[in-house]
Every structure is written in C-alpha cells, then in structure tokens.
Amino acid sequence: MPGRVLSIQSHVASGYGGVTAATFPLQVLGYDVDTVNTVQYTNHAGYGRFGGSKTKPEDLEQIFDMMKKNRLLVSTTRVLTGYIPDASSLRAVAKVIIDLRRGRNNDITYLLDPVMGDDDQMYVAEDVLPVYLGTLLPLADIITPNWFETELLTGLKISGVRSIQEALHKLHTVNGVPNIVISSIKVTSESLPTGADDYLLCLTSTLLSTNHDAATSASPATRGRKYSQALSIVHAICFPKIQGYFSGAGDLFSALVLGHFAPGSSRTALADATSLALSTTQAIIASTHKYCSALSEEECPLTDEELDAQDRERRVNRMRARELRIVSEMREICVPSQQLKLAEWETFWECF
C-alpha cells in the first residue's frame, strides 16, 4: 500500500507537532513523504512563546508551481494537510490539490485535518473557515476535525448524539465529505449513553455509496430532520482519557489514519485505519504521560493557569516535558501493543 505522501503543515524545530508528528510515523509505515512547511517555528504555540516565521503565501505558491514543473508530484498517492495559518496560504494549497485531482492522479487519497483550534479557541486566522467550507472540504476523502472544529465547520453546537447526527449529515451531504473521523468527543453521562466522565469517544462515519448521489444533492436545511434510513456506516469506541494536554497528538493521529487507510478495500476501511491510528496514538500519549509522571514538579509543573500566569517558565517546562515520545515508542507505530478497536454502531441513525 505505501506510496508517496504530500504533507503540508507546520514545522517546529523542536518537539512533535505538524510535520514532525506526521512525517516519521508515515515513513516508518513505508511512505516516502514530501513535506512543505507552512511555518517554521521553534516550538508549538502551547509554550506561550515561540520564534520563527510563516512561509509567505506567494512562496508556498511558487514552491507548488516548481514541484509541479519538476514533476515531483507525479508519483504522489496521498495528500495530508494540517495547520495552514491563513486564507491565502489555504488557497495556494487548494490549488495544488485541485491540480493533482485534475491530472492523472484520480487515485489520490486526501486527508484534510481542518486545524483551526481546540477547546473553543481558534488558532488560525478566521478567514480560513469559508475557504475550508467552500473549497477544501469538497476535495477531501477523509476529514479529521476535533470537537471544536466540527462545531466551526457545521455551525452546530455538539452535545449529545442528536447533534453529532446533524453534524455528520451536514458534512456528508452539504460538504460532500465521504469519510469523517471525529476523535476525542468528551463523553459525559448526560450527553451520551455509552460512557462516563473521563472517557472520550472516537467516531468514524463512512457515507454509504447507495446514498451518495442523493447525499451530494441534498438540501442544506437538515436541522430538525428525522433520519428514516442510515446515511452512513458509523463506528465508535469509548476510551479512557489520559489527563493533560499533549500537543501534536491530533497531527500524529491524522497522519496514521491516512497511513493505514486502504481506499476501496471494504466498508470498514475507515474504522480499521482509525482503530490502528487510535491504538498507536494512545500508546504514545500513555508513554509520554508516564514519563512526565516520573519527573519532579519543577521539571514538569502541574497545569495551573494562575501559577502559570505568575511564572511563564512553568508552562514552558510542562510543554517541553510533554512532547510526545514518538521516536522512543516507534515500535508502537508498526504494531500497537494494545488494540483499541472501533465497533460498528448499528443503531446510530435510529437513536432518535
């Protein structure tokens, strides 16, 4: 299955996020990875301070043009996009993907991670949203938004199964996305019947091909609608939340979903890829958490916004300690030691 991935996201000199979280795992899985850096920063923004600069949109465009001219994309089989800081950069990225799709590469698999924010905070320019909605989503084979990004993309407040149904329906039918993975939905006993607090839900949804024509021409007015038949195959798993913020975990997860995805192989291709990606990601987060737990309070201070505000170094130290242990846990990339397997949620569309 391995081939050549074009990966477009942020580069950090130190630590794991964007490019550095995605490239090594894909290479270990056997992919050649072409990498275009949308920024070159010293470290991820969670540290509270960073150096470096963005790649200018016109430079991005020039890079893509030359890659095309030198036919460096002729053997590309997969595309992965992550952090793209503004609408102009995003349009340059869209252009190269449209080119790829138009050319002889009809068999390209494009995973779009619509990196815009987390925990109700946006960390890209707001003008990216209409470009994602209007241009990028219709190009994507798979998208991997987090909870907050799902809300941004759909304009819906996600709380409970009914709102997830609406969000999936909208993304599948209005935006024409065939495969959706929403990782890390916070589960509370009120909002979802399947779990308790301190659990997260990971959910995949693959549009049923029989619904595809109807779906792509469906009306956007879906709110309040009842679902008489299943629109998609849904798989899900509840898994224990590991406490703490681990930057780059989403980038790692998305890269692994793309790396493991076997297009056209079966109706469970997305769920199978996601199971492997989730297993590896959880193993690496668990190892990182274990490593941090063994450090002193000075080396890895506990999360405390007030103390952080008094002493910026606390936050920097915590972030540095919590950099994902992707290299030291490389065996977890090939064969995760513990399998988290998504199960089919057969009654999903009948829930209400």
Added chain:
Amino acid sequence: MPGRVLSIQSHVASGYGGVTAATFPLQVLGYDVDTVNTVQYTNHAGYGRFGGSKTKPEDLEQIFDMMKKNRLLVSTTRVLTGYIPDASSLRAVAKVIIDLRRGRNNDITYLLDPVMGDDDQMYVAEDVLPVYLGTLLPLADIITPNWFETELLTGLKISGVRSIQEALHKLHTVNGVPNIVISSIKVTSESLPTGADDYLLCLTSTLLSTNHDAATSASPATRGRKYSQALSIVHAICFPKIQGYFSGAGDLFSALVLGHFAPGSSRTALADATSLALSTTQAIIASTHKYCSALSEEECPLTDEELDAQDRERRVNRMRARELRIVSEMREICVPSQQLKLAEWETFWECF
C-alpha cells in the same frame, strides 16, 4: 546511546538531501532530532532548477535565541551541521554551538559536514570558508569533508598519500579537529597503491591523545615535513564506486557517522561508526542504482551533458529517478546487510 540531535541543514520538500537525508535515519537509530532548516527548497540544486527560499540569517538567529530561551537545547547531546548557504548564517550557527559548549553540555558531540561543493565546484557563498576555518572547525569533534572540501579547507591539492598526510596533519594540528572522515577519495592506480580505477577510498583519522597537546600548538608550516611518528590512528577501506551521481548521499553518510559514533568508547570509535555508516550508505545507493537501471531511458536518462543542455527535462527526470531510497531501505539503517569494515592502516604515517 541515543539522545537528542540538533540538526542544522537544508530542507527540500521532495527527495532526500540535507534534513530529509539525515533526520529519518537518526530517528530510526533512536534519536530525537531537532531540525532547523537553513533553506526551504523544492528539490536539491542538482535538478538545475528549484523553488523556495533561504531562511534569513536574522531569522536563524532569532530561532536559536528562542530555542535557548525555551531551554529546548538542555537535553541536546549531539549537533550536526550541513548545508549553510552563507557566512552570516554560518556565524549564527557558530554562536549557538559556542553557547551549547559553554553551558552544561560539555559532553556534546559535534559533527561538522563542511558542505561547500563537489567536483571542483562550490555551491555556497565563498565567504563561508574563513568562517569554517576560523570558527567552526575548532568547535568540531568530527568533520566529514569530501575530497574537494578537504582541498578547500587545507589549501592543498589532494593527489596521493603524501597530500592526504599533509591535509590530515593540517586539519588535526592547525584546525584542532580530533576526528576526520574523508569519504569518497577517487582511487587511481597511480595515486594510491591500494586500489584500481573505479574504486573509492574512505579514510578516518583520529588524533592520538598523546599527540594532542603538541598537535594543537604545532606550527602551520607543515609542507615538506617528514612524519617521524604517527600523529593519528588511520583506518581505511577501498570500495567499489557505484556509477552515477546520487545527491544526498553525503548528508546521509554524515548523519549515520554521528549516529553510530560512541565518544570515548575506544580508539576505533570513529572507524567503527564509519564502517556502519558506509555500509548503510552503500546499500542505499546500490538499491537506488538498481531501481534506476530497471527504468526506461525516458524515465531515467543517462548522464549526457550535451543532451541535457538541449533538453532540461532529461536532467530533471534523472535526478528524480535517482533520489535515494532511504525509506524503502530502512532495514539497512539498523543492520546493514553487507558490512564494509574499515581496517587500520598501520603504516600510514610511515608511507614516505
């Protein structure tokens, strides 16, 4: 042994050279790799055309300052420098290495690949040479110049054993470099007694510690001098040259030498590391050569300067086909299938 490498070199979006040739192999060996890109180009310069831009020297400086401020270099154990396009960038790099050496990191191992050119052609600004000589070389634990770079650094014409002696003497004593690896010295039956045409010589030289004090204070006037005693331990191997130009092979080789080097372990530490690095590099070149040989003339046109001049695409196609197969041959990184073992050249300093 693995720890944390700070790698400072060129980034290409596609193919293997600089960062992309060095990072993955070091990660496979278990190192965390922090990467600062001195340029972001689409592809290596051998294609004849490329897009992208240099990182400005002031941006490099700002990146290093923030890395220091965020203490991202506190666990750095090794430093690797490669392509650095101009003197200002080189001075910014020197500054961070001096800082690292001054701090609590006395145990840092620094491998300097003085990437300046090949085959009598310089591909960096000429003003880098005095900075390498005056500032960088005295900081380095290991240097890995090619034949041409050895000539540039020493001002000597390398032809035959006598000139290699002089070059090593100068680099060890005048420039204070304890470990020198010169890969890929062209061997002709006239110039060296050990081989025939179509062979290359790879040679390592480790300054004998007993000579170290004398060496560092030696006079630069070494030409014509007779060597009454061995200045260094020299190991060498002649190995078959694989025809063709494979860009990035030097970057891969240098990264592997650093990755395998066990400082202070034994008098053969440099030769042992070089044997492994050479074995892997040759295996990857051989695999790439085999891959190219199976392609059509259109997919991988033979080297022909005249035809290349008429049709620029020929050269582009050849370069693309000859990108090193580093990912697909990743098993050769851990355990090379064929061992090329450098042997001690006990009579080296007695040759004349």
